Amino acid sequence: MSFIHEKSLSSADSEVFEILENEFNRQSTHLEMIASENFTSPAVMEAMGSIFTNKYAEGYPHKRYYGGCQFADQIEQLAIERLCKIFGCSYANVQPHSGSQANGAVYAALLQAGDKLLGMDLQHGGHLTHGAKPSFSGKNYHSFTYGVDIDGRMNYEKISEIAKIVRPKIIVCGASAYAREIDFKKFREIADSVNAILFADIAHIAGLVAAGEHMSPFPYADIVTSTTHKTLRGPRGGVIMTNNEEISKKINSAIFPGLQGGPLVHVIAAKAVAFGEILQPAWSDYAKQVKINAKILGDTLLQRGFKLVSGGTDNHLVLVSLIDKDFSGEEASVALENAGITVNKNSIPGDLRPASSTSGIRIGSAALTTLGMREKEFIFIAHKICDVLDNIKNTHIHAQIKEEVKALLNDFSVYNHATY
Numbered sequence: 001m002s003f004i005h006e007k008s009l010s011s012a013d014s015e016v017f018e019i020l021e022n023e024f025n026r027q028s029t030h031l032e033m034i035a036s037e038n039f040t041s042p043a044v045m046e047a048m049g050s051i052f053t054n055k056y057a058e059g060y061p062h063k064r065y066y067g068g069c070q071f072a073d074q075i076e077q078l079a080i081e082r083l084c085k086i087f088g089c090s091y092a093n094v095q096p097h098s099g100s101q102a103n104g105a106v107y108a109a110l111l112q113a114g115d116k117l118l119g120m121d122l123q124h125g126g127h128l129t130h131g132a133k134p135s136f137s138g139k140n141y142h143s144f145t146y147g148v149d150i151d152g153r154m155n156y157e158k159i160s161e162i163a164k165i166v167r168p169k170i171i172v173c174g175a176s177a178y179a180r181e182i183d184f185k186k187f188r189e190i191a192d193s194v195n196a197i198l199f200a201d202i203a204h205i206a207g208l209v210a211a212g213e214h215m216s217p218f219p220y221a222d223i224v225t226s227t228t229h230k231t232l233r234g235p236r237g238g239v240i241m242t243n244n245e246e247i248s249k250k251i252n253s254a255i256f257p258g259l260q261g262g263p264l265v266h267v268i269a270a271k272a273v274a275f276g277e278i279l280q281p282a283w284s285d286y287a288k289q290v291k292i293n294a295k296i297l298g299d300t301l302l303q304r305g306f307k308l309v310s311g312g313t314d315n316h317l318v319l320v321s322l323i324d325k326d327f328s329g330e331e332a333s334v335a336l337e338n339a340g341i342t343v344n345k346n347s348i349p350g351d352l353r354p355a356s357s358t359s360g361i362r363i364g365s366a367a368l369t370t371l372g373m374r375e376k377e378f379i380f381i382a383h384k385i386c387d388v389l390d391n392i393k394n395t396h397i398h399a400q401i402k403e404e405v406k407a408l409l410n411d412f413s414v415y416n417h418a419t420y
């Protein structure tokens, strides 16, 4: 391309190039099953690595603080239009650098320091930014939590009772490690009963929502955030959406100049590309297959005697409880990594182990589905996961499975997506 410098990275900086090569090899030889990760298309990466990285564009389209923003305006406007079309909403901000920044902007726009916030407990599947005490959301605001029942599912009557006692200004719904459908309509009723703002963080499920494979937070939530790099399969970043014009104005001010400076226009360009992919008819096949693959993974783990929090899944992830095992989530994830399977340790409801060790692992289907894997591959992988966990100390078996994983990945490529 005409705008690329003559020297490629391999000759310009061999040290950095080598690290990138190693990461490419890691991604190509391991089964990527972290529920919050995915493989973007080469087109998304091309936009992200583009000339827009050079541009400052503080402000919003047609209201910038710098000259030369005509094409930055076009790309940001396009990303906004595509995002609104995907989710059927009226206003969107595509500038948040991350999901946490997006959530921070929601609170900055709608709450005063010390206001009451009610969100899902981190240990029960919520997110740090939903009011967890180590996070700004738990430090700056008076945060309260709801959790899941003994069956691992949200109990909307209990959440309603908590809301009536707490009387929060804002209720946060959405999760990082919850395998069941979230009923946004019920959350709306709860919010209405205590006159609270309803804020939905759909970072994990957004790609499913986009395809109608999960209930949409619209028209129930007042405000919706998401990351763009999980099931949405775009670049790392965040977005904020609403149908309320007043809220949209407050959000825009909270992002810039409130929390951020110049937007990452190259990332916004990549968001536009990813949103364009989601608007293609094939997206619905992708989202359906993500759910089918997670379900068959969960069913196979259950058949092999493993416990799942909530007993199964309605979305893209399973949360495996290791509560009856004599090893931790940390030990499980290290053994799986040694077998070429990348997952993350995850706290489970009522976990007695600290977050650095945990009694669970979270496994997602979004990334491998992008590569074209289907039921056959997920049944095979589920058995390999069980084989590793059933032989947690047997490094010989881990090494053997690593070879089988590499052989499976020979038929799939991180640069060659399935048709969806």
Ligand code: DSN
Pocket: 035, 036, 099, 127, 176
């Ligand atoms: N860190 C993300 C996850 O893994 O779910 C949430 O932001």
